[in-house]
Each structure stands twice: as C-alpha cells, then as structure tokens.
Amino acid sequence: MLLSLSSRSIKHSPNAKTSLLPITAKRIIPSLYRTYATVDTQNLIEKIVQKYALDLPEGYKVKSGDYVTIRPHHVLTHDNTGAVIPKFKSIGATKIYDPQQPVYALDHDVQNKSEKNLNKYTNIEAWAKQHNVDFYPAGRGIGHQVMIEEGYAFPNTLTVASDSHSNMYGGIGALGTPIVRTDAAAIWATGRTWWQIPPVVKLELTGKLPQGVTGKDVIITLCGLFNKDQVLNTAIEFHGHEEALSSISVEDRLAIANMTTEWGALAGVFPVDQLTIDFLRKRQRRLEFVLNQFNVNGKRQVHTRINNDTIQALIDNPIKSSSNATYSKTLTLDLSTLSPHVSGPNSVKVATPVSELEHQEIKINKAYLVSCVNSRANDLKQAAQILKGKKIKEGVEFYVAAASSEVQKEAVESGDWQTLIDAGAKILPAGCGPCVGLGQGLLKEGEVGISATNRNFKGRMGSPQALAYLASPAVVAASALSGKIAGPSHMPEYQQPKFTIKTNAEASSIENTSAKVEALPNFPSVIKGELLFCPADNLNTDGIYPGKYTYNDDLTTDDMKKVVMENYDPNFVNIVQPGDVLVGGYNFGTGSSREQAATAIKSRDIQIMVAGSYSDIFKRNSVNNALLLIESPNLVNDLKAEVGTSALTKRTGWHITIHVAEGKIAVRKHDGEEKIYKVGSLGRSVQEIWLANGLEGWVKERL
Numbered sequence: 001m002l003l004s005l006s007s008r009s010i011k012h013s014p015n016a017k018t019s020l021l022p023i024t025a026k027r028i029i030p031s032l033y034r035t036y037a038t039v040d041t042q043n044l045i046e047k048i049v050q051k052y053a054l055d056l057p058e059g060y061k062v063k064s065g066d067y068v069t070i071r072p073h074h075v076l077t078h079d080n081t082g083a084v085i086p087k088f089k090s091i092g093a094t095k096i097y098d099p100q101q102p103v104y105a106l107d108h109d110v111q112n113k114s115e116k117n118l119n120k121y122t123n124i125e126a127w128a129k130q131h132n133v134d135f136y137p138a139g140r141g142i143g144h145q146v147m148i149e150e151g152y153a154f155p156n157t158l159t160v161a162s163d164s165h166s167n168m169y170g171g172i173g174a175l176g177t178p179i180v181r182t183d184a185a186a187i188w189a190t191g192r193t194w195w196q197i198p199p200v201v202k203l204e205l206t207g208k209l210p211q212g213v214t215g216k217d218v219i220i221t222l223c224g225l226f227n228k229d230q231v232l233n234t235a236i237e238f239h240g241h242e243e244a245l246s247s248i249s250v251e252d253r254l255a256i257a258n259m260t261t262e263w264g265a266l267a268g269v270f271p272v273d274q275l276t277i278d279f280l281r282k283r284q285r286r287l288e289f290v291l292n293q294f295n296v297n298g299k300r301q302v303h304t305r306i307n308n309d310t311i312q313a314l315i316d317n318p319i320k321s322s323s324n325a326t327y328s329k330t331l332t333l334d335l336s337t338l339s340p341h342v343s344g345p346n347s348v349k350v351a352t353p354v355s356e357l358e359h360q361e362i363k364i365n366k367a368y369l370v371s372c373v374n375s376r377a378n379d380l381k382q383a384a385q386i387l388k389g390k391k392i393k394e395g396v397e398f399y400v401a402a403a404s405s406e407v408q409k410e411a412v413e414s415g416d417w418q419t420l421i422d423a424g425a426k427i428l429p430a431g432c433g434p435c436v437g438l439g440q441g442l443l444k445e446g447e448v449g450i451s452a453t454n455r456n457f458k459g460r461m462g463s464p465q466a467l468a469y470l471a472s473p474a475v476v477a478a479s480a481l482s483g484k485i486a487g488p489s490h491m492p493e494y495q496q497p498k499f500t501i502k503t504n505a506e507a508s509s510i511e512n513t514s515a516k517v518e519a520l521p522n523f524p525s526v527i528k529g530e531l532l533f534c535p536a537d538n539l540n541t542d543g544i545y546p547g548k549y550t551y552n553d554d555l556t557t558d559d560m561k562k563v564v565m566e567n568y569d570p571n572f573v574n575i576v577q578p579g580d581v582l583v584g585g586y587n588f589g590t591g592s593s594r595e596q597a598a599t600a601i602k603s604r605d606i607q608i609m610v611a612g613s614y615s616d617i618f619k620r621n622s623v624n625n626a627l628l629l630i631e632s633p634n635l636v637n638d639l640k641a642e643v644g645t646s647a648l649t650k651r652t653g654w655h656i657t658i659h660v661a662e663g664k665i666a667v668r669k670h671d672g673e674e675k676i677y678k679v680g681s682l683g684r685s686v687q688e689i690w691l692a693n694g695l696e697g698w699v700k701e702r703l
Contacts, residue, residue, distance in 0.1 A: 043325035044269060045200045045235045048175040052158040054192060064197050064328065071192045073174075074101055074152040076161035077184050078143045079108040079551050081124045084162065084184045091700040093189035096131045102188055103152050104128050105136040105143035109551050110431035111439030120553070141404025141430045142372040144168045148254065149283065149406050151305030155272045156319045160193070164593040164617055165372055165454065167261045170236075170269035171254030173276050177235075177267045178593045178617050182624040182695045189699065198235050198266050198616070199328035205240030207336030208247045212491045214382070215252025216374055216452065216472035219259040220341045222333065224351020225499050229587055232264040233616040234328065237321065238271065244335055245271070250279040251378045258373040259454050262348040264587065266616055272314055280311050286406075327504055334498035340487050342450070344469035346458045349538070353494040354475055354487035362469075365447040367398045367480035368461075369420075370428060371435040374452035374473050375403040377410040383477035384416035386488055392424035393483030399441040401428035423481075434461055436592075437547040443468060450485055452476045457542040457591060459567035523687045524660065527608050527628075529581040531654040531667070535645040536568065539584055540591035541618070543568035545600045547592070555596075557603045564600040569648035576649070578605035581656050585611065585636060589618025598622040608658060610665075612636040623686060624695040630658065630679050635667065638675070 042050065046062055053068040062068055077084050081104045096102065106121055121138060128135035136146050144165055147153040155173035160166060162184040169176025183193045209218070238245075238256075248256070253270045260268030270276075284306050291301040302308070340354040369375060369383055380402065392398045400420050402408035408430060411417040421427065426441065433439040435453040443449045443462030449469070451461065456468035469485065478486045519525040536543075546567050549555055565572035576582075582601060588611040589597055598621040601609065608628040622629050643652050653670035663681035668674045682690075692698040 039324055040322040041324045041326050042322050043200050043202070043327060044237050044271070044319065044321040045175060045267065046197060046325075047319050047321070048156060048158055048269075049195075049197055051156075062197060063326075064199050067194060067196045069192050070158060070195050072101070072160045072187065073154070073157040074103055074147070074159045075179070075184055075187045076103045076105060076143050076147055076152070076159070076163065076166065077181075078105050078163060079120075080162055080181055080184075081106075081127070082120045082551075083553050084181050084188070085124075085127055087182055087185035087696055088188050091185060091189060091696050092703045093185075096133065096188050097191035099132040100134075101191060102133045102184075103136075103143070103147065104133055105140065105146045106138040107140075107142045107146075107430075108432045108436055109438050110138040110429050111433055138431065139405060139429055141402070141406065142375075142432060144258070144372040145376070145403040145407065148172055149404060151283075151303065151310070154305060154310065155276055155280075155314055160187075162593060164261050164591065165258050167265065167268050168254055168258035168372060170238075170257035170260070170267055171250060172279070173270055173272035175235075175267055175269055176257075178261075180593050180595050180617065180621045180624060182595065183620070186695065186699055189703070198233055200326075201231050201234045201236050201265075201329045201331060202325075202327040203236055203238050204330065204332045205238060205244040205248075205335055206332060207334040208243050209335045210338065210492045212474070212488065213335075213338050213340060214472040214474065215248060215255040216259075216470075217338055217340050218248070218252070218333075218335070219256045219263065220343045220348075220351050220470060220472075221338055221497055223259070223263050223343060223348045224341065225333075225497060226263070226331065226501065227349035227351075229264055229613070230329065230331075230501060231260075232587055232613065234265050235267040235269070236260050236263075236265045237269055237327070242273075245273060246275060247335060249378065250275055251376045254376070255373050259348075262454055264590065264615075271320070272318065277311060277315065280306055280314075284308075284311065329504060330502045332500045337495050337498045339492045339494045340472060340475055342469050342471045342475065342485060344456045345448075345467040346456055347538075348456060348470065354471070354485070354491065355494045357485045358487065360485070362485040363448065363483060364396060364450050364479055364485060366441060366443060366449040367392075367396060367476050368400075368434055368441070368449065368451035368453060369425075369473055369476055370399060370401040370433055370451070371453040372403055372432070373454040375401060375407065377407050377414070377416075379452065379473040380407070380411045380416050380420065381414065382472070382474045384411075384419040386474060386477040387423035387425075387481060388419050390423055390481055392480050396480050396483050397441060398423070398425045398480040399428055399434060400425040401433055402430045404430050436550075437461055437542075438551070450476050450479045455542075455591065457540045457567075460542045460547055464567050519660065520684065520687045520691060523691055527581070527658045527660055529579045529608075529656060530577070531583050531610075531639070531652045531656055532576055532580040533583045533639050533643055533650045533652050534565070534568070534572070534648065535585050535640055535643075535650070536648070537585035537612075538587045538590050539568060541589060541594050541597040542591055544589065544597040545594060547594075550592075550594045550596060557599075560596065560600040560603040564604060565649070572649045573604075575651060576604050576606070580604075580606055581608055581610060581658070582606050583610045583636065583639060583652075584614075585640075586613045586633075588612075588614050589621075590615040593617050593621070595621040595625060598625045598627045602627045608660070610635060610656075623689060626690045626692075626694040628660070628682060628686070628690060630665070630682075632665065632677050632679050635665070635677050642669075
C-alpha cells in the first residue's frame with residue numbers, strides 16, 4: 001500500500017555501500033522475502049532495470065514491486081533546469097557527480113523573448129558550460145526528440161527525464177520513465193535515485209496496421225478501449241509477430257510510447273528489432289555526414305553514441321524477456337481492425353472514429369501539428385501530402401512546429417516544409433509551445449481546436465472554456481483543410497476494434513503491506529481535519545496547477561495559494577481552509593511531472609491527502625516535497641455515494657482522525673456516525689523525508 005515503505009526494512013549487509021538517497025535497494029526491496037528464483041522469470045523491463053540497479057545482493061534478480069536504487073544512463077532536464085539548479089545548491093552539493101549523465105535541452109518556453117526568460121536561458125547555458133554538461137539551446141528542438149536523435153536514449157538503456165513524456169524513449173527500445181525535479185537534483189549530486197519497478201503489462205499486437213492508420217490512431221484507440229485505469233502506474237511491453245511489429249514504423253512507435261503516459265503507464269517499451277537497427281543506421285549516416293561535411297584533416301569522425309560499435313553491440317547482445325516471464329496483465333489488440341480515431345473533447349479517455357465525427361459537422365478554429373509526439377519528418381510528410389496544392393480553410397489557423405531543427409531540415413530538403421507554408425501554415429520554432437499552453441496560437445474561450453499533440457486536458461492549450469481534440473497529423477491536416485473535424489479522402493472504413501484483457505493472478509505484484517510502524521520523534525502520530533472533497537477521477541496536474549504558471553520560477557507560496565485548482569474549480573480557493581484534509585478521486589494528479597501540483601496543494605496548509613489512487617509521478621512529487629498521501633478507495637466510494645459528485649469542491653462536514661503510523665483512519669460523519677478504514681501505514685522512510693521538509697532536506701542532512 002502507498003507509503004508503507006519502511007515496514008519492509010532489510011538488514012544491511014556488512015560490506016554494503018550506503019546510498020545517498022532515502023530509499024535504497026538494501027533497505028526496502030520487498031522481494032528479499034521471496035526465495036531466489038532458479039528459473040528466469042524476468043520480463044524485458046526487469047532485465048533492463050537489472051543493468052542499472054545498484055547495491056543488490058549477489059545473484060539477486062529484480063522483479064516488479066522492488067524498490068531499487070538506480071544509476072540512470074542519462075537524465076534530461078529542460079526549461080526546468082533553472083528550477084533544479086537552486087535545488088542542487090540547496091542540498092549543499094557543489095559538483096555534478098558525472099557530467100556525462102545529465103543533458104539540458106531548452107524547449108518549453110522558446111517563444112518567450114522577454115529579458116527575464118532570456119536571462120534564465122543564458123544562466124542555464126552558463127551552468128552547463130561550468131559543469132561540462134551537454135547543452136542544447138532553444139531552437140534545437142524538443143528535449144525528448146533530441147535524446148533520440150543524439151543517442152542519449154539508446155535501445156536497452158534506462159534513461160529518465162524530469163518530464164512525463166520520457167516514456168517516448170520506449171519507441172526506440174529504451175526504458176524511459178519520468179522523475180521529478182528533486183530527483184534530478186539528487187542524480188546530479190549522487191548519480192542515482194530510487195524507483196519502484198511497477199507491475200508490467202504485456203500487450204500482444206496481432207494483425208497488420210492498415211494503410212492510412214497511424215501510431216497515433218493506435219494509442220488513441222488504446223486510451224479509449226482501456227479507459228478504466230487498467231494500466232495505471234504500470235509499464236507496458238509491446239509484443240507481437242513480425243507481421244504486426246513490422247507494420248509500425250519507429251516514428252509511429254515513438255508516438256505510441258509517448259502517449260502511454262496519457263494512458264496512465266510509467267513506461268511503454270517496444271522490442272529492439274530490424275526496424276530499430278535500420279532506424280539507427282539511417283541516423284548514423286546523417287550524423288556522420290554532418291560531422292565530416294567540412295572535415296579537412298582526412299580522419300573520419302564518428303558519433304559518440306550512435307556508431308558502428310554501439311549498433312553492433314545491440315545486435316550481438318540482445319536483451320529479451322524470458323520465455324517464463326511474468327506479467328500482471330496480458331492485453332491483445334488486432335491492428336487490422338483499427339481505423340483513424342479522434343480523442344476528446346478535453347479527455348484522452350474518449351476515443352471516437354473519425355467517420356462518426358465527420359457526420360457531426362464539428363467546426364474548428366485552430367489546428368496544430370506540433371509537439372514531441374507527432375512532429376517528426378514522416379508526420380510532416382503526411383500532412384503535406386494532404387495539403388499539397390491546397391489552402392487551409394478560411395477562418396482556421398494552422399500552427400506547425402517541427403519536433404527539432406534536424407526534423408525541420410529534413411522536411412525542407414523533401415519539400416514538405418514549403419508545401420505546408422504554401423497551404424497557409426503558421427510556423428512556430430521547434431519546441432513545445434501551444435502543447436503546454438505557452439506562446440502563440442493558444443485556444444481562446446469558446447474555440448475548438450484539433451491537435452496532433454498528446455494532451456487535451458481542459459485549459460492546457462489555452463482557455464478552460466475551449467474544446468480540444470487530439471488526432472493524427474493526417475486527420476489534423478484534413479480538418480484544417482475542411483474547417484471541421486474530418487479525415488483524409490481515402491481512409492479505412494470503421495470496424496469494431498478487436499481486443500482482450502486478462503489479469504494474471506500468479507504474476508509478481510507490488511506488496512500491500514500495512515504492518516504497524518512506530519511514529520518517529522516529532523512526527524505527528526495523529527492528524528485531524530475536515531474532509532474537503534474534490535470527487536473528480538483523473539484530476540490532472542493542469543487542473544491542479546495550470547501550465548502557464550509552471551515555468552515562472554518566481555511565483556511565491558502566496559502566489560500559488562491564489563491559483564491552485566484554477567483550471568479544475570476556480571472557486572476552490574474560496575472554499576478550502578487551513579488544516580483541511582483534501583480527498584480526491586481515482587488517479588489523482590495524472591498528467592505532467594510538474595512538482596507544483598503537490599507544492600500548490602501544500603501551500604493551502606494541507607499536510608495530508610486521501611484519494612482512491614494516485615498517479616505515480618504525483619506520488620513521487622508529494623513524497624519528495626513532504627505532502628503526505630494515503631489511499632482509501634473505500635472512503636472515496638463512501639463520499640461519492642453519500643456526499644455526491646455534483647459539486648467540484650465540497651465541504652463535507654465529515655471529520656477525520658488519521659493514525660498515520662498505524663494504517664488506520666477514523667471518520668465521523670455529520671450525523672455523528674463513525675467508521676474505521678484500514679489504510680497503508682506511513683513508513684519510516686516517508687516520515688524521515690517529511691521531518692526534513694522534503695527530499696532536498698533529507699539529502700542535505702546526509703551529504
């Protein structure tokens with residue numbers, strides 16, 4: 001159960017090294033209570049983690065549920081590097097542990113030419129130069145795309161990013177997963193962080209993807225078919241026969257893996273196959289051409305990370321899941337039954353066939369071909385093929401930004417870039433821009449937009465009173481052309497997608513431990529308060545803390561107090577009172593990795609929350625920033641049944657007494673009735689971090 005970590009404490013080996021991080025493999029690997037396996041049951045995710053796990057007992061094989069200390073291959077930070085630097089300094093660190101491990105790429109607010117933002121970017125570049133860290137300036141491209149192009153996210157490696165779309169690296173066969181800013185500071189200082197290996201879901205792909213159906217259609221369909229949190233906080237492994245996998249290009253795999261984030265997963269990894277090798281060979285040729293274009297010394301230069309040796313090593317040393325691998329669930333999807341789909345409005349969990357929406361005559365005001373999910377060269381080509389020789393519908397604004405400067409060069413060389421311009425596209429610099437609600441072209445109140453981005457949460461791309469749909473580049477281009485949601489002239493007819501789901505009872509799963517633990521000195525043994533109920537399921541971080549504030553590093557705690565929950569319920573700030581215990585629905589805090597979602601809640605003098613379940617990245621941010629969390633599906637269900645869900649924010653009149661170390665809460669309802677709920681206890685590790693006012697303080701105490 002959530003936050004019962006130290007109740008599984010392990011005795012230290014006499015010669016074990018002490019980790020600088022609060023949760024070490026030695027202290028709380030729950031699976032040390034299981035017998036060492038003689039049969040290999042590791043899946044691909046576990047095998048990759050095994051390579052990067054530190055301080056394991058000899059012969060120990062990691063499994064889902066294990067808390068492990070990891071040393072990631074690389075760690076990406078973007079504009080939030082500016083916020084990580086003071087965290088790094090505040091913990092007392094002065095030197096980056098391994099300067100080759102971090103990567104900095106400026107990509108979010110690249111349209112902002114204010115003196116303040118330019119100074120921020122200048123300071124980040126100077127910091128990178130001072131510490132000899134690889135740096136990519138504004139305009140080079142979206143960090144995740146750069147990580148692929150430059151080989152930092154490489155097949156069979158574990159690479160993390162302080163951004164929720166690091167899942168994208170799975171398209172190339174890397175295990176990419178998000179961390180948060182505080183983790184990034186700890187990695188800079190120590191080279192390591194902690195991770196709990198999630199339950200792993202096997203997704204078996206069958207059939208062949210029809211012509212005109214893209215990777216974006218695949219992931220939109222998956223988000224719509226499995227929209228009840230079936231894969232929440234899991235890692236996805238994509239499997240399938242050669243016919244199925246070979247019908248999905250690496251660029252489409254990147255799109256699918258990217259949006260496993262919106263599906264609720266912590267990672268989505270494709271196998272390394274011949275398509276992967278061919279993709280790397282093509283990239284190698286491009287890199288070596290650039291490196292040697294003006295080479296006059298006669299010695300041919302090779303790229304550091306993508307070269308003959310690194311690619312051959314993949315071929316010679318394949319990593320595959322065991323034939324006896326265990327999975328928490330097995331899903332199947334018949335690719336041959338898929339057709340173009342659209343997600344929304346304002347939800348990734350609603351997927352509708354394009355053919356159905358066409359009949360509804362949904363007029364659009366804006367169309368977007370931007371973001372890390374769908375602005376690669378082939379995406380731009382799909383749009384250009386539809387728009388060639390034609391003009392965008394009058395009254396529609398069509399915004400285009402390449403995923404990177406490299407992508408834009410390729411599109412220019414092919415002629416696709418000029419085709420888009422001739423059709424009337426408004427060109428934006430390579431970067432995130434409107435996808436995160438920054439810069440030009442945002443949706444205004446009452447407008448409708450269709451976008452090839454990955455999120456359409458209310459208010460993310462502009463006004464909360466706008467409607468946002470997600471679709472493939474082809475559907476976005478066709479819609480921009482017709483002025484309403486529409487598909488290309490030639491697309492497969494709709495048929496009911498064929499899929500299955502099976503829960504594997506014997507699979508390795510995360511332990512649900514609620515053993516009683518003692519409260520540490522100065523840690524409150526009991527917390528009391530009135531329940532403040534926000535009943536929405538899947539309440540995302542954009543709803544909790546709008547993206548337009550995320551990269552303003554000067555916002556004070558008092559500023560946060562005024563805007564918390566602004567996109568969800570503007571009246572929240574008038575209802576909440578100091579000392580309330582906030583109760584959310586299921587999958588609370590889904591979405592981006594912004595830590596302000598946790599700190600903004602904390603700014604209202606809320607020290608503990610209850611929810612049916614949480615997004616894993618929100619849990620991470622909360623633990624690291626000393627916001628206590630408890631899961632109680634039963635309490636949430638009772639509140640929904642008895643208090644109701646009609647109000648976005650409701651003072652319940654119910655009062656709670658939380659016995660934080662015992663794993664017990666007592667609730668007294670407004671009529672005096674009292675009910676006891678069993679929950680996970682708050683273990684020693686979480687108590688230690690809370691007492692230090694967060695992970696920064698914890699690390700600082702131990703440096």
